[in-house]
Every structure is written in structure tokens, then in C-alpha cells.
Amino acid sequence: MRAYLDHAATTPLLDCAREALVDALGATGNASSLHWSGRAARRRLEEARESIAEQLGVAPSEVVFTAGGTEADNLAVKGLWWGRTAARPDRRRVLASRVEHHAVLDPVHWLGAHEGAEVVWLDVDRLGRVDPAQVADELARADDVALVAVMWANNEVGTVQPIEAIAAACAHADVPLHVDAVQALGSIPVDAALPTTLAISGHKLGGPMGVGALVARRNAPLAPLTHGGGQERQVRSGTPDVPAIAGFAAAVAHVLGDLPERAARVAALRDTLLAGVTTLAPDAVVNGAQGGPDARLPGNAHVSFPGCEGDALLMLLDAAGVDVSTGSACTAGVPEPSHVLLAMGIDAVLARSSLRLTLGHSSAAADVEALLAALPAALDRARRAGQVRISARLATALDGG
Amino acid sequence: MRVLAAMSGGVDSAVAAARMVAAGHAVTGVHLALSRNAASYRSGARGCCTIEDARDAWRAADRLGIPFYVWDMSEEFAAEVVEDFVAEYAAGRTPNPCLRCNERIKFAAVLDRARALGFDAVASGHYARLVDGPLGRQLHRAVDAGKDQSYVLGVLDAEQLAGCAFPLGDSTKAEVRAEARALGLAVAAKPDSHDICFIPTGDTGGFLRDRLGSAPGQVVDAATGEVLGHHDGAHAFTVGQRRGLHLGRPAPDGARRYVVEVDITARRVAVGPAAMLDVTRIRAGRPRWCGPQPAAEGRLGVQVRAHGEELPGLVRMVGDGFEVDLDVPARGIAPGQAAVLYDGTRVVGSGTILRGSR
Structure with missing residues (x-):
């Protein structure tokens, strides 16, 4: 029996989502077809859209389904850029926080490299928070901002951003705000009506993988990224994955239905975990904002262990049956120090010494107990391995190498 | 384990x-x-x-x-x-x-x-054998002589060999x-890997030019000192090399010419006939022993390049290293390569070749 402490990567499929998914998988029909079978699929699709819209307090037409959070973020960042610059080409600035997920970070970088965007990176404090005053200052500097992007809650350290104040500043300047709420929705209260666009994802909240949505206001100046059959308000062509969308809608309804009780239970478990970890490793550094759902995601614990390498800890805990994350991943499997921790002013060595431990709807006391049981031996060995690397580097330096 | x-x-x-x-x-x-x-x-x-x-x-x-x-x-x-x-x-x-x-x-x-x-x-x-016996762990050649890789392991000491499995x-x-x-x-x-893994193009000369820049100099006749040509950097040449000398004209006697000496300081590459490559004594430094240090003097085999043949000779410990007097002169002994010593199939240890002499 494994202890799964990586719910921020993906959280188990909820039973209600599985049922809706499997049920829809058995049906034939393309939602764009005009016959009975097509209408049946269309009905399922629109019921899902209405359900999510109702849960989020937006209009059904404001829910644009995508193949996941990354696509939703790309559609928002690039779509808003092209929409806004088409209307007025002198809008060249893009404001984005330094701690965005790569799904926002990389499209913003790309706009800078290929589309002539002037990117203003919004700093964060030691806890990972954006200062709304900086956003307001940048917006007041000149009327040339194409869009602003700030995530609702950070995927690595769990810090919740002051979205209400940032949204107010953007509304005041009449500049669209994109918010990546992939980690936030289902964990903390999210007001989907605040930003211009809001990215959400199915598998982060108990729905299937490969489905997400961009909640986009009717008047959001959104240019399409994919062209074709004109589905999803003409901004996201392609046959929608109706079964995944049905599962997604079931999951959203479920997690928003029991959010306060579940969040409180998960937060209590997280606090037990943190208390245990800091007792076992008194030198451990707990990262990110601490506090209730307005400060931090309830399921997130992010800890640096000085002298240990995060990837060594991950491997040792893995061998002991505990799934954890270092928080940053790379396709080649070579870990880079996290851009989030670096932006928070944490040095690269400590950044590499970090673990992200995340809990979710299926987490139980036994998961935390398994971690705390495996951690002392893992810390001991990881410290020794860290020492080996440090002395090897010293030897190389003394060697003149 | x-x-x-x-x-x-x-x-x-x-x-x-x-x-x-x-x-x-x-x-x-x-x-x-x-x-x-x-x-x-x-x-x-x-x-x-x-x-x-x-x-x-x-x-x-x-x-x-x-x-x-x-x-x-x-x-x-x-x-x-x-x-x-x-x-x-x-x-x-x-x-x-x-x-x-x-x-x-x-x-x-x-x-x-x-x-x-x-x-x-x-x-x-790696194709090599570890043999655990009363004298401790020994490193031996692989049974497949064509694939034997004990040469590239001849730098491992007893402490390292204790943590190896081949x-x-x-x-x-x-x-x-x-x-x-x-x-x-x-x-x-999947095909075997070869060449140098960090030079994916296989162009070692180009890699070195990028890193070291060009340092033009002369290619001279080792016997007469006559200038035969020019080069972009002496570091691209290896003793024993025959190709890529770009000398333009053949030797008077028509014999093939080889790099016989590389002098980095003088930026001079000396070439000469194959006979000038003959070496009877190898001096090696920075010794690494795959077990106990060998006797002060003894007969051992020496291999001077990967997949090269083993040459019999008399090995003597001298200063910080060893000397090998080869029974039969050998060619193309390049400073910097490893001289790996063998006692039968057993790898005794290795040293970095400092020079070969006649």
C-alpha cells in the first residue's frame, strides 16, 4: 500500500467522475452532428457546461472546454495578446508574476521572444506573494498593457495570491486579467467572475486527465489558437471530448459541494504532517505563506531540508513506499532549481533541497504516518549523499578542476 | 545486495x-x-x-x-x-x-x-570480470576479447572495485x-556507442578549435627541420596520426609520414617515417593500482590504447610512476593515453603515459 503525497500533480479520480465518464464513453455521437445521436452528445456536453457554469457562478457560454489546464493557459495568454494587439498594436506590455506555472510562464516568454511583447515580471515576496500595488503602478505607468497574468494559488509552495485586489486594479485600468486557478479550484473558494479569463483543469480536482476549461467573459478579446470546425465559441475548434467533460463536470460539482469540510480536514492533516516533519527535522525550512485558505492551499506543504538533495529524498521515500515531489519536473528528468523558490529569494542550493508534499480528497492519517515513519532514515542517507557531493566539489575545486 | x-x-x-x-x-x-x-x-x-x-x-x-x-x-x-x-x-x-x-x-x-x-x-x-579470491578482489579481462573493456577500468582502485559489479x-x-x-x-x-559522447558530431578537431581557438604553426620534417606545411593548432594532432596532415607533397622516398612529435609551446608538429614512431621505453605517471602495488621490477604486459594489443615488457617502479622496457619496439605511443598493466588476464593498474623513447 503506497502513501500518495503528490495530489498537486494529480489527484485520484472521484467515483462520481468515473461513473459520468464511463457512462458517456458508451454513447455514440458527435456533439456537432444534427441527428439524434449528435443531439444526445450535444445535450451531455451542454449539461456539463451548464453544471460547471452554475457551480462557478458564470454563464454557460463563458465556459470554453479545452484539453487541459495548459491549453487553457495558452489560449488565454496568446489569445488575449492577439485579441488586444489586433485592436491596438501599441499595447506591447505583458505583466506576469515570476511564480507562474510553466503553462503561463512559457507562453509569456514566447510572446516576448517571437511577438515583440515587452514582459514585465511581477516580483514576489519571501512568501511568494505578488504585491497588488506593483500591478497598479505598472498599469498606471502607461496605457500599453495587453494583459496581466497572475495565478490564483501557486502549484509548488501553495501561496494564495491577492486576486481580488489585482482584479480590481485591472478592472480600473480596463486591462484583461488571466488567472490560472488550476491548483485553487476545489481547494479554496474561487470567484470565477473576478478575472477576464480563468484556467481550470479536470485531473487536479478529481476529474479525468486531458480535460480543462477556460472560463472567459463574453467580452474577453480572445483570438483563437486552433482553427477548424468553430466549436467552443469559435475560439477552440476540435471535437470536444464529451465523456471527459462529463466526468469533469461531475468532479467540479462534487468538490465545490463539500469544499469547506474537506478543506478543513485536509488542512488539519497537512498541519499534522508539518508538525511531524519539523519535529523530525528541526532545521527544516517551511516555505510559502502560512495560514488559512486565503493565505495557502490547505493540502500543500513545502519544506526545504538543508544539506539534503530533494531528488535523493524523493528516491529514498519512493523506495519506502511514499510518493512525493520535488515540485519541479523536466522532460529529460534533470531537475532545475525551482523558478518559484528562486523568485522568492531562496538560494539555489536550498531550492534543490526541497520537497513538495501535497494532500487531497483521498488522503488519510495513514499517508502522513507512512511519511513520518520513512523520513528519518531517508533524511539520514540524503544528508550523507549531500555531504558526499559537497566534499567532491570541494576536492574538485582544490584540484584546480 | x-x-x-x-x-x-x-x-x-x-x-x-x-x-x-x-x-x-x-x-x-x-x-x-x-x-x-x-x-x-x-x-x-x-x-x-x-x-x-x-x-x-x-x-x-x-x-x-x-x-x-x-x-x-x-x-x-x-x-x-x-x-x-x-x-x-x-x-x-x-x-x-x-x-x-x-x-x-x-x-x-x-x-x-x-x-x-x-x-x-x-x-x-562494461565487459570485464571481477574475481574474488584469497588475495582480495581482482579485475580481469572479459572472456570476449573483441569486447574486453578492462582497459578503461584500469584506473579503479581496490576501494572502487569493492563497489563495482560487471x-x-x-x-x-x-x-x-x-x-x-x-x-x-x-x-x-541498438548499435554500439563509440567515439566521445560529449562530441556528438564526432569532430574532435572542431570541438577543440571551438574551445581552444586556433594557434597556427608549422609542420616540419622531424629529421631535417624543413617546413613542410602549416596547421591551425598543434593540439589537434596526436603522435602516430597519419591522416589530415595536408602536406601537399610526398616524402622524397615516397614513404608515408606520421606525426612523431607535438610541441605545443613551439606550435610545432614534427612528422617523419613510421620507423621514427618506434618506442622501446614508456614512462608513465599518476599510477592507479587495481589492488596491491606490483613488485619493484617484474615482467608484465602493457596495453597503451583501447582495443590495442598487449605488449610484453619489463616494468620498473620509478619515482611517482613506472617505466616499461618493451621486448619489441611499438609504434604510436601517445602521451596522455593510459598504459594499463596486465599480469595474464589480471589488470594490475595503470599510469598516464608521459613519454615514449627509443
Whole structure:
């Protein structure tokens, strides 16, 4: 029996989502077809859209389904850029926080490299928070901002951003705000009506993988990224994955239905975990904002262990049956120090010494107990391995190498 | 034993890992990321160091049902192997980076880290045998003479050998490939890797020019001092080299000419007939012993390049190193290469060749 402490990567499929998914998988029909079978699929699709819209307090037409959070973020960042610059080409600035997920970070970088965007990176404090005053200052500097992007809650350290104040500043300047709420929705209260666009994802909240949505206001100046059959308000062509969308809608309804009780239970478990970890490793550094759902995601614990390498800890805990994350991943499997921790002013060595431990709807006391049981031996060995690397580097330096 | 299997993505290391699993050890697969900017795809017949190779290693580990990780050793590799490689060439020597990598990375940085993390040994796909006997652990040549890689392991000391496992030493390459096929490993037919892994183009001269710049100089006749041509950098030449001299005109007697000396300071490359390459005495420094240091004087075999033949001679310990008086003169002894000493099939140790003389 494994202890799964990586719910921020993906959280188990909820039973209600599985049922809706499997049920829809058995049906034939393309939602764009005009016959009975097509209408049946269309009905399922629109019921899902209405359900999510109702849960989020937006209009059904404001829910644009995508193949996941990354696509939703790309559609928002690039779509808003092209929409806004088409209307007025002198809008060249893009404001984005330094701690965005790569799904926002990389499209913003790309706009800078290929589309002539002037990117203003919004700093964060030691806890990972954006200062709304900086956003307001940048917006007041000149009327040339194409869009602003700030995530609702950070995927690595769990810090919740002051979205209400940032949204107010953007509304005041009449500049669209994109918010990546992939980690936030289902964990903390999210007001989907605040930003211009809001990215959400199915598998982060108990729905299937490969489905997400961009909640986009009717008047959001959104240019399409994919062209074709004109589905999803003409901004996201392609046959929608109706079964995944049905599962997604079931999951959203479920997690928003029991959010306060579940969040409180998960937060209590997280606090037990943190208390245990800091007792076992008194030198451990707990990262990110601490506090209730307005400060931090309830399921997130992010800890640096000085002298240990995060990837060594991950491997040792893995061998002991505990799934954890270092928080940053790379396709080649070579870990880079996290851009989030670096932006928070944490040095690269400590950044590499970090673990992200995340809990979710299926987490139980036994998961935390398994971690705390495996951690002392893992810390001991990881410290020794860290020492080996440090002395090897010293030897190389003394060697003149 | 808890074993860390170093998996390059090639067939040898995959079968080595499979054999450790079959022997009942708790095996974890690790692919060493040696370059920060790994190319996405293999080019030519190189069999490691790309993202595609990392995936091959990963899939082999999946097939064996063992955990798998990528270890970032790129900083260590750059500092210990690549920089040393460039510095050696800059000094007019011809280094062997594979030995250096085994000595400093695979069976040092990786082995030390593995031991700290609770592993007992690092297993690799090298063709060599470890023999445990009353005199301790000995390193021997592989039974497949065509694949024997004991030469590149001749830098490992007893402490390092104690943490090694070479499960392929008793097998031929054909057997290993057949075993990979039987195990359903997708890498069964993957070509062998060769050349230098961090020079994916295979153009060592170009790599060195990029790193060291050009330092034009003369190509001269070793006997007469006559200037025969010019070069872009003496570091691109190796003693014994025949190709790429661009001399334009043949020797008066029509005989082939070889690089017989590289003088970096004078930027001079001297060429001469093959006979001038004959060496009867080799002086080696920086000795590494794969067990006890040998007697002050004794008859041993010496191998001076990977896949080179073993030359019999009289070996004497001198100062910080050893000298070998060869029974029969040998050609193309390049400073910087390793002289690996053998007693029968047993690897005694090695030294870095400082010079050869007649």
C-alpha cells in the first residue's frame, strides 16, 4: 500500500467522475452532428457546461472546454495578446508574476521572444506573494498593457495570491486579467467572475486527465489558437471530448459541494504532517505563506531540508513506499532549481533541497504516518549523499578542476 | 545486495541490470545525465547522452520492473572530464575521457553517492570480470576479447572495485544481444556507442578549435627541420596520426609520414617515417593500482590504447610512476593515453603515459 503525497500533480479520480465518464464513453455521437445521436452528445456536453457554469457562478457560454489546464493557459495568454494587439498594436506590455506555472510562464516568454511583447515580471515576496500595488503602478505607468497574468494559488509552495485586489486594479485600468486557478479550484473558494479569463483543469480536482476549461467573459478579446470546425465559441475548434467533460463536470460539482469540510480536514492533516516533519527535522525550512485558505492551499506543504538533495529524498521515500515531489519536473528528468523558490529569494542550493508534499480528497492519517515513519532514515542517507557531493566539489575545486 | 544499475540506454547496461535483477538483487536503474543540453535524438551510432537514450534506459527499466531515475551529473562531468579533456589536448597530450569518467564519475561521484544512499554496488555494462579470491578482489579481462573493456577500468582502485559489479564479463556481445531479445528489451539491436559522447558530431578537431581557438604553426620534417606545411593548432594532432596532415607533397622516398612529435609551446608538429614512431621505453605517471602495488621490477604486459594489443615488457617502479622496457619496439605511443598493466588476464593498474623513447 503506497502513501500518495503528490495530489498537486494529480489527484485520484472521484467515483462520481468515473461513473459520468464511463457512462458517456458508451454513447455514440458527435456533439456537432444534427441527428439524434449528435443531439444526445450535444445535450451531455451542454449539461456539463451548464453544471460547471452554475457551480462557478458564470454563464454557460463563458465556459470554453479545452484539453487541459495548459491549453487553457495558452489560449488565454496568446489569445488575449492577439485579441488586444489586433485592436491596438501599441499595447506591447505583458505583466506576469515570476511564480507562474510553466503553462503561463512559457507562453509569456514566447510572446516576448517571437511577438515583440515587452514582459514585465511581477516580483514576489519571501512568501511568494505578488504585491497588488506593483500591478497598479505598472498599469498606471502607461496605457500599453495587453494583459496581466497572475495565478490564483501557486502549484509548488501553495501561496494564495491577492486576486481580488489585482482584479480590481485591472478592472480600473480596463486591462484583461488571466488567472490560472488550476491548483485553487476545489481547494479554496474561487470567484470565477473576478478575472477576464480563468484556467481550470479536470485531473487536479478529481476529474479525468486531458480535460480543462477556460472560463472567459463574453467580452474577453480572445483570438483563437486552433482553427477548424468553430466549436467552443469559435475560439477552440476540435471535437470536444464529451465523456471527459462529463466526468469533469461531475468532479467540479462534487468538490465545490463539500469544499469547506474537506478543506478543513485536509488542512488539519497537512498541519499534522508539518508538525511531524519539523519535529523530525528541526532545521527544516517551511516555505510559502502560512495560514488559512486565503493565505495557502490547505493540502500543500513545502519544506526545504538543508544539506539534503530533494531528488535523493524523493528516491529514498519512493523506495519506502511514499510518493512525493520535488515540485519541479523536466522532460529529460534533470531537475532545475525551482523558478518559484528562486523568485522568492531562496538560494539555489536550498531550492534543490526541497520537497513538495501535497494532500487531497483521498488522503488519510495513514499517508502522513507512512511519511513520518520513512523520513528519518531517508533524511539520514540524503544528508550523507549531500555531504558526499559537497566534499567532491570541494576536492574538485582544490584540484584546480 | 542493493544495486544501482547505471543505464546508458544501450543494450549492455540494460542486460547488466537484468542480470542483477535475475540474481535476486534489489536493483534501481539510474541514467546519468552528463550534458545539460542533451540533444533530443541520437545522431549516428552514438548510444548514450540524448533524451532518446534516456528514454531507452527508462523503458528497459520498466521492462525489468525496477525503479528508474535520472541523476544529473553534468556539473561533475563538465569539471572532471570535459575540462580535463580540453586541458590535456591544450598541453599536447591525447587523453582518454572514458577512463577519466570511470575514475572520477561513474565509480567515484556516482558510487560515493550511491553508497551514501544505501546502495552496496554500482553495476555497469562494461565487459570485464571481477574475481574474488584469497588475495582480495581482482579485475580481469572479459572472456570476449573483441569486447574486453578492462582497459578503461584500469584506473579503479581496490576501494572502487569493492563497489563495482560487471555482470557481462563472462559473456560475448552476441550472447548479450540474444539475451536482450529474449527479455523483450527494445534496445537488443541498438548499435554500439563509440567515439566521445560529449562530441556528438564526432569532430574532435572542431570541438577543440571551438574551445581552444586556433594557434597556427608549422609542420616540419622531424629529421631535417624543413617546413613542410602549416596547421591551425598543434593540439589537434596526436603522435602516430597519419591522416589530415595536408602536406601537399610526398616524402622524397615516397614513404608515408606520421606525426612523431607535438610541441605545443613551439606550435610545432614534427612528422617523419613510421620507423621514427618506434618506442622501446614508456614512462608513465599518476599510477592507479587495481589492488596491491606490483613488485619493484617484474615482467608484465602493457596495453597503451583501447582495443590495442598487449605488449610484453619489463616494468620498473620509478619515482611517482613506472617505466616499461618493451621486448619489441611499438609504434604510436601517445602521451596522455593510459598504459594499463596486465599480469595474464589480471589488470594490475595503470599510469598516464608521459613519454615514449627509443
